[in-house]
Amino acid sequence: MSVEIQSAPATHPYLTSLLSAVVAPLMALSIAAILGAILVMALGENPIEVYWLLISGSLVGIPNILVTLQMMTPLLFTGLAVAISFRAGLANIGAEGQMLVGALCAGIVGYAVDLPAIVHVPLCIAAAFAGGLAWAAIPALLRVKLGVNELVVCLMMNPIALLLTGYFATHVLKAPGPTNKLPDVLASARLSTFSFYSQVNTGLILALVLCVILAIVNARTVRGFEWKIIGLNPKFAFYGGIDVPKRALNVFLLSGGIAGLAGAEQVMGQFGAYYDNFSPGYGFDGIAVAMLAQFHPIGVIFSAFLFGALNSGSGVLQMMTGLTKHLVQVLQFIVVLVLAAKISWDWLHHFTRPAEDTTMRPPRSSTASEA
Numbered sequence: 344m345s346v347e348i349q350s351a352p353a354t355h356p357y358l359t360s361l362l363s364a365v366v367a368p369l370m371a372l373s374i375a376a377i378l379g380a381i382l383v384m385a386l387g388e389n390p391i392e393v394y395w396l397l398i399s400g401s402l403v404g405i406p407n408i409l410v411t412l413q414m415m416t417p418l419l420f421t422g423l424a425v426a427i428s429f430r431a432g433l434a435n436i437g438a439e440g441q442m443l444v445g446a447l448c449a450g451i452v453g454y455a456v457d458l459p460a461i462v463h464v465p466l467c468i469a470a471a472f473a474g475g476l477a478w479a480a481i482p483a484l485l486r487v488k489l490g491v492n493e494l495v496v497c498l499m500m501n502p503i504a505l506l507l508t509g510y511f512a513t514h515v516l517k518a519p520g521p522t523n524k525l526p527d528v529l530a531s532a533r534l535s536t537f538s539f540y541s542q543v544n545t546g547l548i549l550a551l552v553l554c555v556i557l558a559i560v561n562a563r564t565v566r567g568f569e570w571k572i573i574g575l576n577p578k579f580a581f582y583g584g585i586d587v588p589k590r591a592l593n594v595f596l597l598s599g600g601i602a603g604l605a606g607a608e609q610v611m612g613q614f615g616a617y618y619d620n621f622s623p624g625y626g627f628d629g630i631a632v633a634m635l636a637q638f639h640p641i642g643v644i645f646s647a648f649l650f651g652a653l654n655s656g657s658g659v660l661q662m663m664t665g666l667t668k669h670l671v672q673v674l675q676f677i678v679v680l681v682l683a684a685k686i687s688w689d690w691l692h693h694f695t696r697p698a699e700d701t702t703m704r705p706p707r708s709s710t711a712s713e714a
Contacts, residue, residue: 368635368646371681379674388664397671400659401652407659409541413613415651416543417442417622419550420605421629422647424475426638427557428598432574433591437482437497438602439626440504441475445603447508448474450610450617451516453528460531467532468549468607475603476596478504483595487588493595505620512619523619534612546608551644553601558640570594602626631675634682650675 380390401411421438428435449471458466482496509523518526534544561567569590572580581587605625610617632650636642653675657668 367637367682368642371635371678372649374681375674375677378677379670382673383666383670386666388666393660393664393666393670396660396663397653397656399656400663401656405538406540407655409538409543411648411652411655412547413541413543413651414654415647416547416550416608416612417605417625418628418632418647418650419547419554419643420608421602421626422632422636422643423550423554423557423629423640424598424602424605425629425633426636426640426643427561427570427601428595429633430561430574430638431570431591431594432577433483433486433595433598434494435479435482435497435595435598435602436494436630437479437500437504437599437626438605438629439622439624440497440501441478441599441602442606442609442622442626443504443508444478444606445471445475445600446606446610446617446621447511447525448603449532449607450525450528453532453611454526454616457529458531463529463531464534464611467528467611468604471603471607471610472600473603475606476600479596479599479602483592483599486595487592501626508617509619512617518616525617527616528611532611533615534608536612542613544608544612546604546612549604550608553604554640554644561640566590602629605629628675631679635678 376394380394383390383393399407401407421442424438424441425435449467452467452470453463456463456466478500481500482491482493485491485496486493512525513523516525518524534546536542536544561571569580569585572583572585573587573590573594577587577591580590609621614621628650632643632646635646635649636644653671657671660666660670661668
């Protein structure tokens with residue numbers, strides 16, 4: 344009696360995952376570049392010259408590179424915050440509000456407490472983390488305890504955070520003068536800058552270290568595996584012995600805290616004080632950064648650099664051509680639309696395909712010939 348065993352060559356799962364993670368962003372960028380070129384030609388400009396201005400204005404020369412790194416830093420924090428929450432199946436799109444609250448907390452501790460720099464800087468960073476975490480706790484608790492959709496709550500809390508922090512900057516803690524801002528943070532609370540060409544500071548190093556740490560946590564620790572399983576199938580995670588509500592709450596609070604660190608970097612590094620409505624939308628751009636990175640912490644580094652380069656080169660583009668710098672925003676929106684379409688397609692395909700038999704019952708016949 345002989346048993347024939349047939350085996351088909353299978354692609355290594357890691358290679359398949361890597362290709363999937365690379366192909367989708369490249370496709371989105373290609374589509375955005377093509378549609379952007381068509382739009383530029385419709386406006387009477389040469390797309391090759393326009394794209395070259397974007398590249399040279401952000402990556403050619405040390406000053407331009409430093410400005411790109413400056414633009415990239417807050418996107419690292421907000422993109423990482425969104426990425427780790429979405430990976431766990433939680434749509435934290437409130438990074439903008441969490442960043443604003445974190446910035447306000449860092450600004451208050453930065454000017455109101457006089458301590459040595461070795462203590463003052465970590466204390467301000469901790470205050471920003473706590474502020475972002477506290478603001479994220481509201482949608483997190485509503486989601487975990489009451490099942491309220493976190494998307495709706497986060498959308499409502501972003502403008503509330505803007506108005507609340509603006510009230511403190513314009514009335515309660517306003518510094519003397521016409522500008523709506525808090526008093527300047529003390530010198531002991533400032534982050535060190537690298538060059539006089541831009542305001543890029545040590546917050547960049549902190550963001551990069553966080554990306555690496557969370558990549559290791561996701562790939563090599565039990566906690567990271569639990570977050571992934573919760574994102575894939577919370578019911579399976581529950582029956583597998585994972586405390587789903589507790590783990591979901593933890594990752595949501597961590598996400599909010601990291602978003603708050605983006606505010607600390609702005610207050611302690613770039614501006615030196617909390618300014619009302621200082622953000623051009625870093626929290627919302629972080630959603631696009633995370634989507635382009637396929638919600639991977641290391642991918643956030645590359646996508647944040649790309650978006651930072653686009654934002655940096657947009658100023659040069661506006662000065663050298665008749666185009667507005669909002670063209671860069673159009674390109675970013677196209678990237679988000681393409682990636683959102685892919686995610687929606689995968690979601691629909693997942694729920695419309697026939698259910699597979701995943702039970703572990705033995706086959707009906709176990710004879711060697713049928714095997």
